[in-house]
Amino acid sequence: TYVVAIDDIIRKHLRALFSDKPTTKAYAFKITRDAELHLNDELAGSLTSRMEKQLAKRDFGLATRFLYDAEMPDPMLKKLISNFKLQDATTVEGGRYHNLKDLISFPLKNEKFSYPVQKPTTINTGKDGSVFNMINDQDIMLHTPYHNYDLVLRFFNEAAIDPSVEKINITLYRIANDSGIAQALITAARNGKKVIVMVELKARFDEANNIRWAKKMKEAGVDIYYSNTKLKVHAKVALVRKRVEGKVKSYGLLSTGNFNESTARFYTDHILFTADQKILQDVQTVFTILTTRKNPLEVKKVQFQKLIVAPFNIRDRFFELIDREIANAAKGEKAGITIKQCFAGRPTG
Template sequence: MGITPTFFDRDLSWLAFNDRILQEAAKESVPLLERIRFLSIYSSNLDEFYRVRMPVLMALHRLSGKENDDNSTDESANLQKAREVIFQQLENFGHILTGQLIPLLKKNHIHLLYNEAIPEQVLEKVNDYLYSQVMAFLQPVNLSDEKNSFFPGNNKLYFLVQAEEDGIERNWIVNIPSDQLSRFYSVTIETIQFVIFLDDIIRFNLDKIFKGANIKGCFSFKITRDAEIDLKDEYGDLSDQIEKQLLKREAGLATRFLHQPGIPLRVLYFITSRFNLSSDSITAGGKYHNLKDLDQVPVKNNELVYDKWPPISPADINYEQSIFDQLKKKDLCIHLPYQSYNPILRFFNEAAIDKNVEEIYVTLYRVASNSRIVNSLISAAKNGKKVMVMIELKARFDEANNIKWAKRMKSAGVQIVYSASALKVHAKTALVKHRIDGRTVYSGLLSTGNFNETTAAFYTDHIMITSNRELLREVELLFLFLAKRTKPDPDDLINFEHLFVAQFNLQQRFIELIDREIANARQGLPAAITIKLNNLEERVLISKLYEASQAGVKISLIVRSICCLVPGVAGMSENITITRIVDRYLEHGRIFLFHNNGQQDLYMGSSDWMNRNIYHRIEVCFPVKDEAMKAEIITILQLQLNDNIQAVRIDENLNNIKIDNAKPPDQSQRQIYLLLKNKDKELV
């Protein structure tokens, strides 16, 4: 390559994505309650960053501190830069909330009380709520008494209260029970709706909790803890091991002690010593924490939210005919959440009851809390069918829910398979084997997203329903491998011809496809690549895209979140553009389009291009062969590349740059919805 490739830092890139969320919260064209929801999303994302990534940055910082001063200290610089970026973003967050959104709520007769006293006209109702509901959950702890043990839970809300009684000052911890009660209490007086933080109902009534004491100070705080769990290789039952580790997770290393400003220094030293907190975890914040709870603000007003887009019932699906019979004629594709999820539910439900179905196989990564799909798998097992489910117990923050469903399925006779400790199964595949007239017939699902009816309502994904025997025979080979619960053996790899499977051939097949575009460009032929991902980090594949750019291949990337590729650099990536789309739905589909001198090869699948996906997971990407389906997905990709309302371009400095051109306004998610809606009208 002509120049040494450079890469964005993955954590700073992730923070740039979260800044894009803030941009949406600040946008006047977005409905008011949706802007508040974007603030909630930002706060939730930041909490996850402190749980997942900040421990890594802190560990690297400590390691770099042990090195010789002459050595590189990039890790220390990244930690400091991340903190600076977060500080600036939180300043912006506060300005958006208090300077824009709260005043707009007031204009709509909604008073969200923020850093202000509770008005007299609602005190009677608030006091009744305090005595009848809130006090049932309050558990003050005298921290000044060393005999009292107290361990702050992860991201739980607390007050540190200084109370003086009989001339003795004591430090008390008072819990804010937002996990048992709503974070907000609402009361309407005449035409005004007052929305009050649970925190303030407690804060302004401490005299009722500490009767006769002189309250000298009250300061909110929370502690965020490392979310990593430590699994040993194949010791005992994996579900038991994970359940034990989940308990330890809540007692993990504190990565952030976030406190209200103004705590006396001596009290701050006391509490940090008592909780064994490191100095680099201490952060002063606002008066209210866990503002991810803003999505709980109890306001219902259809004029302040997005207009409704009811899911479209795909007209090319006959609802009076078995879905398996329809697959004999052609493959089907469901575009979520624009189209109804019912065909996917039908697939599993029909398989559970169809007398010709003998075997069902499925991979589950994140299971809905009330999963109808899992219930149909349980019914299938009870109906005498062989059901094998590869359920990933190590899906971060979904471990407990997945364990619950795994146990329920196992007790119903479902064969449950867990992945090896060091390997996650992130593939989204399902296979049904029918016995018809003495021969085996295959049906299956290949998806870009989880089989989860909850997230299907707001994640954009694509699910191909197919009876393609060549593809599904390879899916069957994958399930046979997964049942072994071993890592792939380099000397005994399955020869996947049609599927791209991480740990087997996925990275190499994508490199080959990029190389073909490079060869075409060097021969003067048209050459182009369009890729849509959630995250782009893995340097081998990024470097190959740099090489393609240098050869003259036109590369259009749509990357929602982490992006370590630096676009627009002369001699390295001047032929690469990166689009980021944030809108009402979470962009989640992974799509790969290679020009192939006009033959257009299209693939979809579960795999982002991150180190974890390429090297530590089982992923599946699959070809789209049906010409009508391929054309439709390519049209969807083009609509997203044309977006000049909800899309931004990522520049060479990692900034989210507004697209300012002379084209008419074009909002891709709305255009995709209209495209599919009009298509189904034409088919009716």
């Protein structure tokens, strides 16, 4: 088996491409541009149309990084920086080949290159197969990818067809291209249920997919809300309200990861299924704030019973918890802090 990079095929035939000029060597370079979309609430037009216009401009954003072949002659390097106006970009010396992430999709057929297949554990839903009956009995914690994500899909599919379900609220940050969850929400709306979806259009590099699904859901009768342009809704929560024996009861999902069955196969996340009404009252408060589209920093102080919600109480509560462990350690008691995080922000001073 032989593997040849397209880069090398092009290099081999440069003379055919540039027959009128003597060509002996070629060097690869890569420019990374600012992907941030700058939106303003005061601008006219719908948020989706403005977002689509901004997406069309993304390839022409400000250059932030310039990666080049270390063998490139200095005069050529300076000429590229000048021609592409890269004076303010970070220049990074690299190798002969770029975009090595493409190797992820390399078709390796030999088993020795792969880890043994590990099938996720499936949680038994009981004799009647109802997710909601399971949650009634006790909270359930799902750990993906070690647990099968089907339980999440069943939660939404069951809500879509259960006659006692009256209302579904959910936040969507990054959803699958062929989202079974979005399809369940569409089914629920067509079945006469009130479905309210908070779509975060500013999920970087997933904006177009989110817009596509938002339009599909809206056409099906789903109430679509978009976050304030000054606010990014990173929460992944869902709330289902059922009428049980004449009384309204809530069921919820709170997840560290996106409601996305594709990424759930390899992202490590935790998903809580709960019928704890105090927690779900807090979730309802979150949705009330989001659907008013107010800037949380301008909202009067909100009291949460159970949840820690940014930007309302997360910093104060974390400081309280850290101080508690410091005090326990000073007294010689058991103390410790374990943190699982995706990104650490810059120091605020």
